[in-house]
Amino acid sequence: MTTSSNTTVAEIGEQAIIERITRRLEMPDWVDVGPGDDAAVVKPPRGLREVLTTDALVDGVHFDQAFVPADAIGHRALAVNISDLAAMGAEPRAVLLSLALPATLRVAVLDGLIEGFLRQAAAHRAPLVGGNITRTPGPLVINVTAIGTVRPRRALERSGARPGDEIYVTGAVGDAATGLAILRAGATAPTVESACVLRYLRPEPRVRAGLQLSHHGAASSCVDLSDGLADGLRQLARASGVGVEIDAGALPVSDEARAWHTTAGTDWLETALGGGDDYELLFTVRPRHRGRLRGARRRIGDLPITRIGVVTRGADLSVRDASGCRGLPHGFEHFR
Amino acid sequence: MTTSSNTTVAEIGEQAIIERITRRLEMPDWVDVGPGDDAAVVKPPRGLREVLTTDALVDGVHFDQAFVPADAIGHRALAVNISDLAAMGAEPRAVLLSLALPATLRVAVLDGLIEGFLRQAAAHRAPLVGGNITRTPGPLVINVTAIGTVRPRRALERSGARPGDEIYVTGAVGDAATGLAILRAGATAPTVESACVLRYLRPEPRVRAGLQLSHHGAASSCVDLSDGLADGLRQLARASGVGVEIDAGALPVSDEARAWHTTAGTDWLETALGGGDDYELLFTVRPRHRGRLRGARRRIGDLPITRIGVVTRGADLSVRDASGCRGLPHGFEHFR
Numbered sequence: 001m002t003t004s005s006n007t008t009v010a011e012i013g014e015q016a017i018i019e020r021i022t023r024r025l026e027m028p029d030w031v032d033v034g035p036g037d038d039a040a041v042v043k044p045p046r047g048l049r050e051v052l053t054t055d056a057l058v059d060g061v062h063f064d065q066a067f068v069p070a071d072a073i074g075h076r077a078l079a080v081n082i083s084d085l086a087a088m089g090a091e092p093r094a095v096l097l098s099l100a101l102p103a104t105l106r107v108a109v110l111d112g113l114i115e116g117f118l119r120q121a122a123a124h125r126a127p128l129v130g131g132n133i134t135r136t137p138g139p140l141v142i143n144v145t146a147i148g149t150v151r152p153r154r155a156l157e158r159s160g161a162r163p164g165d166e167i168y169v170t171g172a173v174g175d176a177a178t179g180l181a182i183l184r185a186g187a188t189a190p191t192v193e194s195a196c197v198l199r200y201l202r203p204e205p206r207v208r209a210g211l212q213l214s215h216h217g218a219a220s221s222c223v224d225l226s227d228g229l230a231d232g233l234r235q236l237a238r239a240s241g242v243g244v245e246i247d248a249g250a251l252p253v254s255d256e257a258r259a260w261h262t263t264a265g266t267d268w269l270e271t272a273l274g275g276g277d278d279y280e281l282l283f284t285v286r287p288r289h290r291g292r293l294r295g296a297r298r299r300i301g302d303l304p305i306t307r308i309g310v311v312t313r314g315a316d317l318s319v320r321d322a323s324g325c326r327g328l329p330h331g332f333e334h335f336r
Numbered sequence: 337m338t339t340s341s342n343t344t345v346a347e348i349g350e351q352a353i354i355e356r357i358t359r360r361l362e363m364p365d366w367v368d369v370g371p372g373d374d375a376a377v378v379k380p381p382r383g384l385r386e387v388l389t390t391d392a393l394v395d396g397v398h399f400d401q402a403f404v405p406a407d408a409i410g411h412r413a414l415a416v417n418i419s420d421l422a423a424m425g426a427e428p429r430a431v432l433l434s435l436a437l438p439a440t441l442r443v444a445v446l447d448g449l450i451e452g453f454l455r456q457a458a459a460h461r462a463p464l465v466g467g468n469i470t471r472t473p474g475p476l477v478i479n480v481t482a483i484g485t486v487r488p489r490r491a492l493e494r495s496g497a498r499p500g501d502e503i504y505v506t507g508a509v510g511d512a513a514t515g516l517a518i519l520r521a522g523a524t525a526p527t528v529e530s531a532c533v534l535r536y537l538r539p540e541p542r543v544r545a546g547l548q549l550s551h552h553g554a555a556s557s558c559v560d561l562s563d564g565l566a567d568g569l570r571q572l573a574r575a576s577g578v579g580v581e582i583d584a585g586a587l588p589v590s591d592e593a594r595a596w597h598t599t600a601g602t603d604w605l606e607t608a609l610g611g612g613d614d615y616e617l618l619f620t621v622r623p624r625h626r627g628r629l630r631g632a633r634r635r636i637g638d639l640p641i642t643r644i645g646v647v648t649r650g651a652d653l654s655v656r657d658a659s660g661c662r663g664l665p666h667g668f669e670h671f672r
Binding site for chain 2: 032033036037038039040041042043044045048049050051052053054055056058060061062084085087088090094096097098100129130131132134135136137138139141143145146147148150152155157158159222223224239
């Protein structure tokens with residue numbers, strides 16, 4: 001059937017929805033059975049560990065269709081999962097997609113979402129091998145499962161930080177939250193050229209950085225930043241049973257973010273610490289392994305990696321700036 | 337903190353929710369990293385294929401909290417996924433759980449759900465190795481990913497049926513739909529002793545049957561019955577490019593279901609063909625492989641396996657009874 005821009009998923013029906021997704025898929029030779037059967041059948045990797053993660057985006061919680069284009073929703077749904085693989089030092093291998101669709105969802109939105117999802121899957125060479133579609137009386141929910149591989153004993157766990165380790169972060173912090181603030185402020189077309197807006201709409205999971213940190217045995221612990229730097233530091237410190245001291249002046253904050261917050265009269269440091277959705281990697285390095293980190297950096301390319309603080313004894317989480325030392329702000333709490 | 341029967345998930349917060357789930361988990365030795373990190377790390381099975389499936393239950397679509405106890409919701413969320421593995425002839429190995437929770441969900445319901453889920457996981461020796469929790473402004477959504485194993489070239493695909501193959505089904509058809517009808521009719525306590533109600537609330541995925549069909553190379557195709565026998569036949573016929581002819585008199589319908597529909601003045605045949613949620617296996621066998629089926633049956637135990645029809649040339653899907661031959665009714669369509 002032909003669809004107009006207002007056609008809903010309920011009007012085309014389940015089979016047509018599935019076909020709109022699966023007609024675009026190509027399976028690699030290690031996939032024995034792809035989408036369309038009760039389950040997918042794949043040949044597991046030899047000599048490697050498997051890395052498994054699942055994460056969901058919910059309309060109205062993780063994105064707002066008013067200013068997030070459909071393809072960016074699909075991109076982000078996959079990117080947040082790929083970022084979890086990156087934080088383990090894993091290489092993406094395959095993905096599963098489970099959609100809960102409101103009957104009124106427009107087919108054009110579904111198509112855009114799938115387009116963004118599959119482009120991101122192709123960028124990471126992780127084929128969509130299976131999935132599920134159901135209707136929901138509530139908001140659109142996009143649940144993704146991502147499967148990756150890592151060499152035995154090379155996974156980057158969050159529990160390995162020790163007092164004296166140095167703390168690093170990839171890229172910049174607070175860009176995505178600044179991008180979201182720009183979008184919420186209602187700016188129109190020109191904002192798509194904002195690097196901060198792009199960081200929010202289409203985060204690039206740091207797979208290459210995670211792989212190289214794992215390959216070189218450079219990191220003693222690692223997490224990805226989904227709910228902000230303060231939250232990431234808290235997770236890492238709790239899992240490792242340590243404290244942290246962060247140098248506010250060292251935080252990698254982009255010129256655009258600084259300028260925007262200065263103009264808006266808001267606090268760039270607060271955004272750098274508390275702003276979510278950056279999907280950068282936060283990791284620690286033993287001082288004696290700085291050489292390994294140099295080795296990893298040579299292979300990571302031009303992604304900035306910045307030393308932002310040090311792991312401490314005890315459980316204190318503090319940030320130091322010109323005016324002294326204070327406690328880390330609380331991160332985003334999903335249920336409060 | 338202490339919780340009363342009215343405490344909500346929003347009141348205890350994300351970290352406490354996660355701890356309520358993970359404190360009960362034990363990991364087998366092939367799990368390097370379990371829940372609590374960015375992703376799980378597992379040793380893949382050697383010499384086997386991996387089977388991957390994902391499926392979601394949505395409150396108000398797949399269950400009604402008015403008459404489905406919390407532990408049954410958790411049981412069913414996992415069982416529908418294990419059933420997909422069973423339909424491939426696979427053995428369950430590990431599961432992931434992704435929950436979208438309304439802020440107002442009571443902790444008591446969450447606890448019950450987790451209890452039912454983990455009991456079913458233990459029954460199938462499939463540890464919960466990872467997951468995710470998010471809030472939602474909409475209904476409770478339980479998304480599960482199940483991972484299993486099957487020997488190379490032994491997966492039961494749905495596309496292998498050929499004209500002349502015999503069609504079989506495990507257990508009984510229509511029991512779960514009858515159980516749902518009994519629950520909807522508002523019966524109280526005594527109904528928990530109804531086998532039909534139990535079939536609806538706590539379906540038992542036919543893992544052993546699937547494994548033995550796979551092991552003996554007995555089935556030319558297989559699907560599980562989630563949306564009714566007619567829907568299963570349609571899926572199998574479409575994937576295999578064949579038709580089917582079903583003998584209405586041969587359908588395994590329980591005495592309880594027959595009696596209930598006779599009393600209620602409803603049509604048991606319609607329920608047997610169209611009623612969903614049975615999670616039985618529907619499969620085909622080449623006539624020359626009847627001996628293999630006998631071999632499988634000896635190992636399956638006392639689960640009934642009934643021949644219900646034959647695969648035909650062409651695309652007709654028909655059911656024959658005393659009054660003649662007619663087309664199969666349409667199955668449940670999620671989006672219409």
